[in-house]
Amino acid sequence: MEQLIPNWLKKRASLTPDRTAIIFEGQHYTFKQIYDSSLRTAAQLAGVGVGKGSLAAVLLSNHKDSAIILYALQMIGARTIILNNRLTAKELTWQLEDSRAALLVTEQRFSRQNQEIGHSFKKPIFTKEELFSKPGTEPAIQEEYSLGDVTTIMYTSGTTGQPKGVMQTYGNHWWSATASALNLGLREEDRWLCAVPIFHISGYSILMRSLIYGMGIVLHSSFDEKKVLVDIEKYNTTIMSVVSTMLQKTVEELGQDKLPPFFRCFLLGGGPAPIAMLEKCRQKGIPVYQSFGMTETSSQFATLSPEYSLSKLGSAGKALFPNQIMIADEQGNELPCMAEGEILVKGPNVTQGYLHREQETQANIREGWLHTGDIGYIDSQGFLYVLDRRSDLIISGGENIYPAEIEGVLLSHPGIIDAGVVGMEDPTWGQVPAAFIVKREESSVTDKDLINLCLERLAKYKVPKSIAFMDELPRNGAKKLLRRKLREKAKADGE
Amino acid sequence: MEQLIPNWLKKRASLTPDRTAIIFEGQHYTFKQIYDSSLRTAAQLAGVGVGKGSLAAVLLSNHKDSAIILYALQMIGARTIILNNRLTAKELTWQLEDSRAALLVTEQRFSRQNQEIGHSFKKPIFTKEELFSKPGTEPAIQEEYSLGDVTTIMYTSGTTGQPKGVMQTYGNHWWSATASALNLGLREEDRWLCAVPIFHISGYSILMRSLIYGMGIVLHSSFDEKKVLVDIEKYNTTIMSVVSTMLQKTVEELGQDKLPPFFRCFLLGGGPAPIAMLEKCRQKGIPVYQSFGMTETSSQFATLSPEYSLSKLGSAGKALFPNQIMIADEQGNELPCMAEGEILVKGPNVTQGYLHREQETQANIREGWLHTGDIGYIDSQGFLYVLDRRSDLIISGGENIYPAEIEGVLLSHPGIIDAGVVGMEDPTWGQVPAAFIVKREESSVTDKDLINLCLERLAKYKVPKSIAFMDELPRNGAKKLLRRKLREKAKADGE
Incomplete structure (x- = not known):
C-alpha cells in the first residue's frame, strides 16, 4: 500500500513555527521563516520549469540558502541530484550527463566550474543568485509525500570506478531519521551541529532530521575546530556529526577543557577511528557513537554505543532497530557468527537502486538485501566488524x-x-x-x-x-x- | 512495496538485552528475560495450533504474564483479538463468534466468564495457567514483520451499537509509537507507567513503545492513585498515560506535594478534561499532554502540548507529524477553518478497516480518510476542537x-x-x-x-x-x- 505522509517542512512549520530551524553565520531562522523562503524558492523553481519528478541537479555549498533550495526541490517533488562540490568540472559534467539532469542550480562562487560545465552540458544553468531574483510562478507544492518516491540522488563511485547515482526515497530518509532517534534518543532541546557537507548523506540527513524532529541545526560553511567549540557552547549544541579527522582536531583543540554538560554525543562516521583518540574521548567523558553507513543506506545503518567503544574496539556496533545485517559467502548464503564474508544490509532506509542502472541495481540488491562489497564478520553478541571496505576503498x-x-x-x-x-x-x-x-x-x-x-x-x-x-x-x-x-x-x- | 522490519522483541533483546523491560509487583524483568519467556510461550501456543494468521482471542488482566502472551502471539504472527475483560460473558461470546476466533486464552480469575462463554463458544479455551504448563512445540517465529500485516484486533462499539473489530497492523503500531516519540521526545531513562488496561489501545500501545524504544514499563494491575505516586518516585517514572478521572485522583492524592523532577508528563486521553484540574496541574508545574485518539488510530492521533493547555482550552491540539485531520461536510468536502463538520483522519497509524466487515470498512474509510463520526472544527492556527464525540458517544x-x-x-x-x-x-x-x-x-x-x-x-x-x-x-x-x-x-x- 502506498504510504502517504504530509509535506515535512509544511507540517513542521505548522507544528512548531517559532522554533529555530537553522543557525547560520550568527543568524537564527525559524521553521516558519525557512518554510516561507522555501515556498518562494519553490515558486522560482517552478518558474524555470521544475516540477514533480524533474531531475534537477544542484551544486551547492554549506549555506542556509542551500538548505532552502533543497527543501524547495523536495516540496515540489523534484528528484534532486546533489553534486559534490569538491569534484572537478569534468567529473561534474559526467554526472550531469549520466543522470540526464534537466537543469543545474549552482552558485556564483563555483563560476569556474560552471563555465567549464557549460561547454558540454547544454541544459539551463542558474546560479542561486539568478534564481532568487526571478519572479516565479505558482508552484505545485506536494501536500503529501509518498514514501516510495525518489527525492534525492547522490553519486558514489563503485568498485569499477564508474560513479553511480544512488536513489534515495522520502521513506529512506524518514526511516533513517527515526531509526537514529530510536538509538540516540530525542530531546526538545536537541541541536545538531552540521560541519559535514550537506551534499553528502552525512550532512543532508541532518537537514531531514531537522524537519522530522523539529530540531535546530547549527550549520557551518566548512569545518573549523575553533568555530566548532565556540558554537557548541554558544548555541547549546547537543550532537555533532564528525569523521575521524574532525573529531581528532576538535579533541586536540579542546586541550584540557571539557565540553559543556548539555553536549550529548559525537556521531562518528566515515571509517574507522584510531584507538588513541577513542581512549582520549573516554578519559574526557566525551560520548562517541561510532557508526557504519553509506550513501546507499541514507546515513548510519549500525552504531556502536559509547559504553562499548573500547571493549568492542574496531566494531561498528549493531544494526539500528529497523535494520538487518547478514554476512554471506560468495553465493549469498548466510554465514555463522565469527565467519568472514560479504556484508549484506537490509532495511527501509536502503536504496531502491541506482539511477538509470537497472542491471547494476538487480546485481547489487537481491531479495531486499544490498550487497555492499564490504567484508566483515559479526561476533557472538551481534557486533559487526568491518574488515575491508570494498577491499580497495x-x-x-x-x-x-x-x-x-x-x-x-x-x-x-x-x-x-x-x-x-x-x-x-x-x-x-x-x-x-x-x-x-x-x-x-x-x-x-x-x-x-x-x-x-x-x-x-x-x-x-x-x-x-x-x-x-x-x-x-x-x-x-x-x-x-x-x-x-x-x-x-x-x-x-x-x- | 512490502515493508519488512525485524521481529521487534527479538531485535530489542539483541540490542539492549539487560535493560529493564517490565517492572511488575516489585520484580524487574529485562528484555532478555521477557524475550526468553515469550519464546517459551510461543512454543506453547504453537503446541495448541496457533500460527501465522491464526485468529487467537485473549481475555487477560494487566499482568506481566499477559504482556508475555501478547508478545508471543505477535512473534508467531497470530492475529490477536484482545477482549475487554470488563465485558459480560454474553458480550464476550458475541465478539468471539463475530471474530471467528479459533481459540481463547484466558485466566483462571475469569472462571465465571470462561464457564459461561464455554456454553456457546465451542472452540478450545485455555487458561494461561494451563497454557504455561504445556510442553510446546517448535514455534515458527517471524524473523521479520511485514508492516501491512494485521497483528491485533480490538472491538469498539459503533454508532449502530454493533461492536466492530478494528484491525491494527504492525505498521499502525510502529507509526503510532514513532509519531509519539517525535512529539514527546525519547530519553534513554524513560519509564512509562501503565495503569490503563492493556486490552485497550491506550495500554497495549505502551507495550509496543517499550519494544520499539527499549523503554521500561511500570505495569499496574489496576489503577490506584496511592500506588501510582509511590511507583513514580520508586521507579523513576517519567511518563504516565491517564484518563481524566485517573489524573484527577492522582493530583488530589498528591495534595501539597510535588512530583519528582524526573517525571516528564501525563499523557491524557479518553475525552475532555475539566478546566479546574488543568489549572491545578499548571499551578503545580505538572505537564499534561491532552490527546485525541481512538482504537482506529492505534492510540493518540493529535495532542495539545502543555504550553497551550490553557490558552487553547478544550482543544485536542494538532495532528502528530505523520498525521492529517480534515473537517468535512456531509458530502466529504473539506471545510475551511472554524467551520464545524465531521472529523476525518488520515495517516499510517489509521486502521485498514474492520474485521470481516468489508462494507462498513469501505463506508468508513474513503481514499485513506477515516470518517470518525465525531464533530469538530480546526481553528486558524490549526488546533482541533472536538465538539461531540460521534454525537451520542x-x-x-x-x-x-x-x-x-x-x-x-x-x-x-x-x-x-x-x-x-x-x-x-x-x-x-x-x-x-x-x-x-x-x-x-x-x-x-x-x-x-x-x-x-x-x-x-x-x-x-x-x-x-x-x-x-x-x-x-x-x-x-x-x-x-x-x-x-x-x-x-x-x-x-x-x-
Whole structure:
C-alpha cells in the first residue's frame, strides 16, 4: 500500500513555527521563516520549469540558502541530484550527463566550474543568485509525500570506478531519521551541529532530521575546530556529526577543557577511528557513537554505543532497530557468527537502486538485501566488524575514493602501461591515495606530470599523495592486482 | 512495496538485552528475560495450533504474564483479538463468534466468564495457567514483520451499537509509537507507567513503545492513585498515560506535594478534561499532554502540548507529524477553518478497516480518510476542537459507551416501548449513562427490573445510573431521537 505522509517542512512549520530551524553565520531562522523562503524558492523553481519528478541537479555549498533550495526541490517533488562540490568540472559534467539532469542550480562562487560545465552540458544553468531574483510562478507544492518516491540522488563511485547515482526515497530518509532517534534518543532541546557537507548523506540527513524532529541545526560553511567549540557552547549544541579527522582536531583543540554538560554525543562516521583518540574521548567523558553507513543506506545503518567503544574496539556496533545485517559467502548464503564474508544490509532506509542502472541495481540488491562489497564478520553478541571496505576503498577525511577511478586517469597517459592505487595511512586524513606506476621504457613521464594530469581531471582529495615507479605491479595468476602487496609496500616506503 | 522490519522483541533483546523491560509487583524483568519467556510461550501456543494468521482471542488482566502472551502471539504472527475483560460473558461470546476466533486464552480469575462463554463458544479455551504448563512445540517465529500485516484486533462499539473489530497492523503500531516519540521526545531513562488496561489501545500501545524504544514499563494491575505516586518516585517514572478521572485522583492524592523532577508528563486521553484540574496541574508545574485518539488510530492521533493547555482550552491540539485531520461536510468536502463538520483522519497509524466487515470498512474509510463520526472544527492556527464525540458517544472513566447498545438491551424487555440513553455529567467518571424509558401502559416494569436486566447483559460501566420514565421521547419529524433534549433533561433532573 502506498504510504502517504504530509509535506515535512509544511507540517513542521505548522507544528512548531517559532522554533529555530537553522543557525547560520550568527543568524537564527525559524521553521516558519525557512518554510516561507522555501515556498518562494519553490515558486522560482517552478518558474524555470521544475516540477514533480524533474531531475534537477544542484551544486551547492554549506549555506542556509542551500538548505532552502533543497527543501524547495523536495516540496515540489523534484528528484534532486546533489553534486559534490569538491569534484572537478569534468567529473561534474559526467554526472550531469549520466543522470540526464534537466537543469543545474549552482552558485556564483563555483563560476569556474560552471563555465567549464557549460561547454558540454547544454541544459539551463542558474546560479542561486539568478534564481532568487526571478519572479516565479505558482508552484505545485506536494501536500503529501509518498514514501516510495525518489527525492534525492547522490553519486558514489563503485568498485569499477564508474560513479553511480544512488536513489534515495522520502521513506529512506524518514526511516533513517527515526531509526537514529530510536538509538540516540530525542530531546526538545536537541541541536545538531552540521560541519559535514550537506551534499553528502552525512550532512543532508541532518537537514531531514531537522524537519522530522523539529530540531535546530547549527550549520557551518566548512569545518573549523575553533568555530566548532565556540558554537557548541554558544548555541547549546547537543550532537555533532564528525569523521575521524574532525573529531581528532576538535579533541586536540579542546586541550584540557571539557565540553559543556548539555553536549550529548559525537556521531562518528566515515571509517574507522584510531584507538588513541577513542581512549582520549573516554578519559574526557566525551560520548562517541561510532557508526557504519553509506550513501546507499541514507546515513548510519549500525552504531556502536559509547559504553562499548573500547571493549568492542574496531566494531561498528549493531544494526539500528529497523535494520538487518547478514554476512554471506560468495553465493549469498548466510554465514555463522565469527565467519568472514560479504556484508549484506537490509532495511527501509536502503536504496531502491541506482539511477538509470537497472542491471547494476538487480546485481547489487537481491531479495531486499544490498550487497555492499564490504567484508566483515559479526561476533557472538551481534557486533559487526568491518574488515575491508570494498577491499580497495580508500577513505580520506570521510570522503570515499575508489582506486579504479584514479587508475583510469593515470592509464590515460600514453607513457603509462600499468597503474595501481591504494590507501596509505596518514595522520591527518586517515588515509590518502598512493599510486604505483609502470611506465613505458621510452617514456620520460615524471611523477609531477602525473600529479598534474590528476589535478586536471580529479577532485583534489583523490590526487595521489605519492607516486612510485615499479618494473611491474604485483598481480595474481588471473592478473588480478594484489592491492594488499601494494599497501604493504606503501606502508614500508612511508616508514 | 512490502515493508519488512525485524521481529521487534527479538531485535530489542539483541540490542539492549539487560535493560529493564517490565517492572511488575516489585520484580524487574529485562528484555532478555521477557524475550526468553515469550519464546517459551510461543512454543506453547504453537503446541495448541496457533500460527501465522491464526485468529487467537485473549481475555487477560494487566499482568506481566499477559504482556508475555501478547508478545508471543505477535512473534508467531497470530492475529490477536484482545477482549475487554470488563465485558459480560454474553458480550464476550458475541465478539468471539463475530471474530471467528479459533481459540481463547484466558485466566483462571475469569472462571465465571470462561464457564459461561464455554456454553456457546465451542472452540478450545485455555487458561494461561494451563497454557504455561504445556510442553510446546517448535514455534515458527517471524524473523521479520511485514508492516501491512494485521497483528491485533480490538472491538469498539459503533454508532449502530454493533461492536466492530478494528484491525491494527504492525505498521499502525510502529507509526503510532514513532509519531509519539517525535512529539514527546525519547530519553534513554524513560519509564512509562501503565495503569490503563492493556486490552485497550491506550495500554497495549505502551507495550509496543517499550519494544520499539527499549523503554521500561511500570505495569499496574489496576489503577490506584496511592500506588501510582509511590511507583513514580520508586521507579523513576517519567511518563504516565491517564484518563481524566485517573489524573484527577492522582493530583488530589498528591495534595501539597510535588512530583519528582524526573517525571516528564501525563499523557491524557479518553475525552475532555475539566478546566479546574488543568489549572491545578499548571499551578503545580505538572505537564499534561491532552490527546485525541481512538482504537482506529492505534492510540493518540493529535495532542495539545502543555504550553497551550490553557490558552487553547478544550482543544485536542494538532495532528502528530505523520498525521492529517480534515473537517468535512456531509458530502466529504473539506471545510475551511472554524467551520464545524465531521472529523476525518488520515495517516499510517489509521486502521485498514474492520474485521470481516468489508462494507462498513469501505463506508468508513474513503481514499485513506477515516470518517470518525465525531464533530469538530480546526481553528486558524490549526488546533482541533472536538465538539461531540460521534454525537451520542458517552465516555465514562475513559471507556467508550454507545447508547444504542444499552437501548437495545432495554428494548428487549417486553414492557418497554421506547428507550433513549444519553451521557450525564458525573464528578468522578466524567459521564455516566442515563436512560429514559417509555413503557407499555399495562406493564409493571420498575427501574430496578431494568437495571437488573442491564447488569445481566452489559459490562457494569455501561449500566445506566438513572432511569426515568416518560410518556414519550423527544423525536424529530423523521422520528430521529433528539438526544440533546434528553441530555438537557438529564442535566436538569440532576440539579
